[in-house]
Amino acid sequence: xxxxxxxxxxxxxxxxxxxxxxxxxxxxxxxxxxxxxxxxxxxxxxxxxxxxxxxxxxxxxxxxxxxxxxxxxxxxxxxxxxxxxxxxxxxxxxxxxxxxxxxxxxxxxxxxxxxxxxxxxxxxxxxxxxxxxxxxxxxxxxxxxxxxxxxxxxxxxxxxxxxxxxxxxxxxxxxxxxxxxxxxxxxxxxxxxxxxxxxxxxxxxxxxxxxxxxxxxxxxxxxxxxxxxxxxxxxxxxxxxxxxxxxxxxxx
Amino acid sequence: xxxxxxxxxxxxxxxxxxxxxxxxxxxxxxxxxxxxxxxxxxxxxxxxxxxxxxxxxxxxxxxxxxxxxxxxxxxxxxxxxxxxxxxxxxxxxxxxxxxxxxxxxxxxxxxxxxxxxxxxxxxxxxxxxxxxxxxxxxxxxxxxxxxxxxxxxxxxxxxxxxxxxxxxxxxxxxxxxxxxxxxxxxxxxxxxxxxxxxxxxxxxxxxxxxxxxxxxxxxxxxxxxxxxxxxxxxxxxxxxxxxxxxxxxxxxxxxxxxxxxxxxxxxxxxxxxxxxxxxxxxxxxxxxxxxxxxxxxxxxxxxxxxxxxxxxxxxxxxxxxxxxxxxxxxxxxxxxxxxxxxxxxxxxxxxxxxxxxxxxxxxxxxxxxxxxxxxxxxxxxxxxxxxxxxxxxxxxx
Amino acid sequence: xxxxxxxxxxxxxxxxxxxxxxxxxxxxxxxxxxxxxxxxxxxxxxxxxxxxxxxxxxxxxxxxxxxxxxxxxxxxxxxxxxxxxxxxxxxxxxxxxxxxxxxxxxxxxxxxxxxxxxxxxxxxxxxxxxxxxxxxxxxxxxxxxxxxxxxxxxxxxxxxxxxxxxxxxxxxxxxxxxxxxxxxxxxxxxxxxxxxxxxxxxxxxxxxxxxxxxxxxxxx
Numbered sequence: 061x062x063x064x065x066x067x068x069x070x071x072x073x074x075x076x077x078x079x080x081x082x083x084x085x086x087x088x089x090x091x092x093x094x095x096x097x098x099x100x101x102x103x104x105x106x107x108x109x110x111x112x113x114x115x116x117x118x119x120x121x122x123x124x125x126x127x128x129x130x131x132x133x134x135x136x137x138x139x140x141x142x143x144x145x146x147x148x149x150x151x152x153x154x155x156x157x158x159x160x161x162x163x164x165x166x167x168x169x170x171x172x173x174x175x176x177x178x179x180x181x182x183x184x185x186x187x188x189x190x191x192x193x194x195x196x197x198x199x200x201x202x203x204x205x206x207x208x209x210x211x212x213x214x215x216x217x218x219x220x221x222x223x224x225x226x227x228x229x230x231x232x233x234x235x236x237x238x239x240x241x242x243x244x245x246x247x248x249x250x251x252x253x254x255x256x257x258x259x260x261x262x263x264x265x266x267x268x269x270x271x272x273x274x275x276x277x278x279x280x281x282x283x284x285x286x287x288x289x290x291x292x293x294x295x296x297x298x299x300x301x302x303x304x305x306x307x308x309x310x311x312x
Numbered sequence: 313x314x315x316x317x318x319x320x321x322x323x324x325x326x327x328x329x330x331x332x333x334x335x336x337x338x339x340x341x342x343x344x345x346x347x348x349x350x351x352x353x354x355x356x357x358x359x360x361x362x363x364x365x366x367x368x369x370x371x372x373x374x375x376x377x378x379x380x381x382x383x384x385x386x387x388x389x390x391x392x393x394x395x396x397x398x399x400x401x402x403x404x405x406x407x408x409x410x411x412x413x414x415x416x417x418x419x420x421x422x423x424x425x426x427x428x429x430x431x432x433x434x435x436x437x438x439x440x441x442x443x444x445x446x447x448x449x450x451x452x453x454x455x456x457x458x459x460x461x462x463x464x465x466x467x468x469x470x471x472x473x474x475x476x477x478x479x480x481x482x483x484x485x486x487x488x489x490x491x492x493x494x495x496x497x498x499x500x501x502x503x504x505x506x507x508x509x510x511x512x513x514x515x516x517x518x519x520x521x522x523x524x525x526x527x528x529x530x531x532x533x534x535x536x537x538x539x540x541x542x543x544x545x546x547x548x549x550x551x552x553x554x555x556x557x558x559x560x561x562x563x564x565x566x567x568x569x570x571x572x573x574x575x576x577x578x579x580x581x582x583x584x585x586x587x588x589x590x591x592x593x594x595x596x597x598x599x600x601x602x603x604x605x606x607x608x609x610x611x612x613x614x615x616x617x618x619x620x621x622x623x624x625x626x627x628x629x630x631x632x633x634x635x636x637x638x639x640x641x642x643x644x645x646x647x648x649x650x651x652x653x654x655x656x657x658x659x660x661x662x663x664x665x666x667x668x669x670x671x672x673x674x675x676x677x678x679x680x681x682x683x684x685x686x687x688x689x690x691x692x693x694x695x696x697x698x699x700x701x702x703x704x705x706x707x708x709x
Numbered sequence: 710x711x712x713x714x715x716x717x718x719x720x721x722x723x724x725x726x727x728x729x730x731x732x733x734x735x736x737x738x739x740x741x742x743x744x745x746x747x748x749x750x751x752x753x754x755x756x757x758x759x760x761x762x763x764x765x766x767x768x769x770x771x772x773x774x775x776x777x778x779x780x781x782x783x784x785x786x787x788x789x790x791x792x793x794x795x796x797x798x799x800x801x802x803x804x805x806x807x808x809x810x811x812x813x814x815x816x817x818x819x820x821x822x823x824x825x826x827x828x829x830x831x832x833x834x835x836x837x838x839x840x841x842x843x844x845x846x847x848x849x850x851x852x853x854x855x856x857x858x859x860x861x862x863x864x865x866x867x868x869x870x871x872x873x874x875x876x877x878x879x880x881x882x883x884x885x886x887x888x889x890x891x892x893x894x895x896x897x898x899x900x901x902x903x904x905x906x907x908x909x910x911x912x913x914x915x916x917x918x919x920x921x922x923x924x925x926x927x928x929x
Contacts (some may be wrong), residue, residue, distance in 0.1 A: 066861060078765075099868065115908075140811065163860055163861075163864070163908070164863055164864055164905050164907075164908025164909060165864065165879075165901070165904070165905055166865075166867035166868075166877070166878070166901060166904045166905075166914070167845055167864070167867075167868070168863045168865075168867045168868055168870075168871075168878060168881050169867065169877075169881055169897070169900060169901030169904060170901070172881040172884055172885045172897045172900075172901075173883060173884075173894075173898065173901055174883055175888060176885065176888050176893040176897045177894055177897075179889055180720045181886060181888075224786050239726035252774055253776070254774055256774040256775075256776045256777060257774075257775075257776050257868055257871070258872070259776075260882075261885070265778060267774075270776055270777055270780050270909050271776070271782065271871070274780055274871070274872060275782065279784040282780045282781070282783070282784060283781065284783065285776070285777070285780070286773075286781050287777075287781050288778075289773075289776075289777045290772075290773040290777050292776055292859055293771075293772045293773055294769065294772055297772050317763070366830055368826065368829055368830050371738075389832045389833065389834045390830070390832065391832070392830055392832035393831070393832035394832075394833060395830075397825055397827065397830030397831060399823060399826060399830070401821075401823035402823070402827070403823040403824045403825075403826060403827030403828075404824075404827075405824060405827075405842060405926075406824070406923075406924075406926050406927045407844065407846055407924030407925075407926045407927050408926060411928070414835075416828075416831050417831050417832060420831070420832055420837070448923060450926030452927075452928060463827075466831075467831075614803065658849070
């Protein structure tokens with residue numbers, strides 16, 4: 061939902077360079093600033109350059125691994141649920157209803173539930189939580205994307221002698237691509253945010269810096285962490301937008 | 313003209329980003345109490361011209377006078393409250409009741425609520441809509457024709473001296489359109505507003521206009537005259553091309569049914585004896601009786617064989633189609649005759665009561681008065697229409 | 710399952726307290742967000758540049774991870790910053806802007822131009838057209854924006870507990886702190902379900918609100 065709005069808003073402003081410029085400005089400002097001010101030992105530890113770099117790397121790992129996994133699971137599941145067979149007819153509607161209601165599920169709830177249920181903290185439990193949390197939105201977008209394909213287009217394809225598989229590959233999927241891509245981009249943004257909160261279950265990443273700043277009452281650290289994670293989110297959303305434009309079939 | 317209500321002086325409109333003006337140096341006087349129709353091909357600038365009068369489109373240069381007062385740069389909102397405005401899409405406010413829609417301008421003018429209530433009811437009655445039934449309804453609960461009537465009375469609400477109407481009957485089916493046009497002409501005979509009326513339809517222009525301005529590109533006036541003059545003496549090739557062939561036939565748009573002698577048709581009442589009716593039909597030159605209800609409204613056509621049955625008269629014979637009013641033109645009457653089974657159009661008054669009939673003889677007599685050629689045109693048209701009807705039947709079958 | 714019901718019955722008071730806290734931050738955040746968002750939408754919907762600017766800004770805010778946004782709010786001077794509910798309310802108000810701004814702009818621009826033109830032609834001024842014609846007709850779309858934004862806030866408010874905001878998030882944090890103990894799982898479950906139930910209630914409430922505040926003439 062945020063993705064599609066960013067999309068139209070970004071395009072109507074016309075300036076494709078506004079976002080990268082903003083992101084670069086934030087990152088440069090943060091580094092200039094933490095090098096300019098006097099830091100105490102706690103701040104120095106939290107804001108050491110290799111600490112920041114490894115936090116960024118860890119954050120990107122969390123987002124990329126979880127997004128790739130969830131796409132690999134949710135998109136085929138969504139396609140299966142739009143096939144006209146008995147199983148999908150029985151399961152489709154309730155799953156879509158759950159997926160719609162799923163918007164109210166709190167990400168922190170999923171993270172904590174997994175932690176306390178399995179008594180497990182760290183990187184992989186976090187990946188599991190992120191996949192679980194983003195699964196429903198992507199599943200929903202896939203189903204909606206395929207079902208919104210004009211019935212008459214499919215009919216004319218069948219009328220020309222295309223097989224079911226051919227219709228899916230040549231007609232339904234290409235036409236559904238924009239909606240699915242928008243869903244993936246949304247999942248990316250959601251995952252950057254949820255991965256930040258996951259610092260509470262020892263996932264690592266930029267959340268450590270923000271949370272460290274909160275706990276240690278170091279507003280310099282807090283601001284640096286918050287700005288960097290905001291820049292990362294904007295950058296990933298921006299790249300997602302570029303990929304969306306590139307991967308969208310021509311003519312749509 | 314001394315008593316011109318609207319005076320346009322060298323009005324020009326150049327839209328942003330274009331070189332050519334949409335309207336160039338237009339000057340025109342609209343006399344008080346008349347309907348002036350702006351007519352021309354699409355894109356000629358007629359709508360732009362009309363919309364500059366209430367400055368919904370601001371002119372690039374030139375001046376506008378209303379009742380002698382220069383209103384080119386007065387407060388546009390106050391100006392618009394003095395001018396009724398009806399557009400093709402009508403634009404009723406869907407979230408407001410009919411009462412609130414009609415009350416829009418009186419409210420802007422701070423009328424007393426009691427006065428507004430009285431005015432709304434008065435206007436609804438004026439267009440034959442029962443205030444008790446319609447006052448509280450919403451636009452989507454009305455038919456197209458009813459919405460159009462509300463659009464007109466909403467424009468009339470604060471009794472403005474001037475009305476602007478942009479293709480007001482454009483989005484309505486042909487039969488309803490004809491009725492609404494007649495209704496509006498009858499209304500105008502009472503209220504005598506000064507009206508600027510835009511249409512692309514020359515037949516409508518001839519029917520509605522006291523004066524017609526035929527516009528070329530950039531709203532250049534090709535001819536500004538009465539309908540009679542335009543039909544008889546077109547000022548240029550452009551005008552005669554635009555009026556098109558059958559100018560003589562178009563003159564049939566100039567004569568109203570109320571102006572000709574109608575035929576008396578033998579009528580019947582449902583409580584009359586069969587014998588009486590049979591005798592009446594035998595004595596008449598026509599092959600049918602016209603059955604009227606208790607209020608004198610035409611109901612059915614009755615043939616000799618219908619009178620031989622014992623069934624209720626209201627259930628035998630055929631329904632009456634092709635009803636027109638005194639305000640219909642001879643062309644409308646001809647149209648309705650073609651639709652009806654017996655080449656006859658029944659004329660009714662404001663209360664839908666039977667007043668007479670129009671058949672081919674009446675049309676020919678009227679044509680005689682207009683000149684020989686129109687009559688010939690009419691007969692051609694009748695013949696053509698027969699062919700068309702057959703075609704249509706084949707298609708629908 | 711037994712542990713779940715056990716926990717629920719013996720902790721009903723705390724649950725009620727957290728529900729109230731959650732309601733409090735969402736209600737205030739949503740009110741603020743609606744006031745700011747509708748105003749922004751109304752000020753910018755007619756001008757393409759202003760429109761793009763307000764949409765872009767609120768889209769960027771929604772992209773920022775919520776924890777970062779709450780943390781930043783925390784450090785701001787009063788009346789926004791400081792401990793407790795205020796930074797959470799401020800963060801939620803900012804976070805919820807996009808659906809409201811976007812729906813206000815879309816709703817106002819979608820009003821049939823013939824209706825707007827007839828209002829203009831009858832002599833309604835700018836303000837009258839906006840408040841008497843355009844805004845009532847756009848209202849169902851605007852309320853839908855507020856509903857979406859409200860649901861977003863119900864979920865996000867949980868994260869506000871990390872900067873000490875009230876609500877169900879407190880239960881989740883406390884469950885996490887007692888990881889391994891018997892009550893941790895039921896507590897986390899109750900906290901999560903509390904948020905979901907709250908979201909469903911709010912959604913239903915807003916669907917009713919849309920129905921009853923939509924002018925009768927345009928009600929579907």
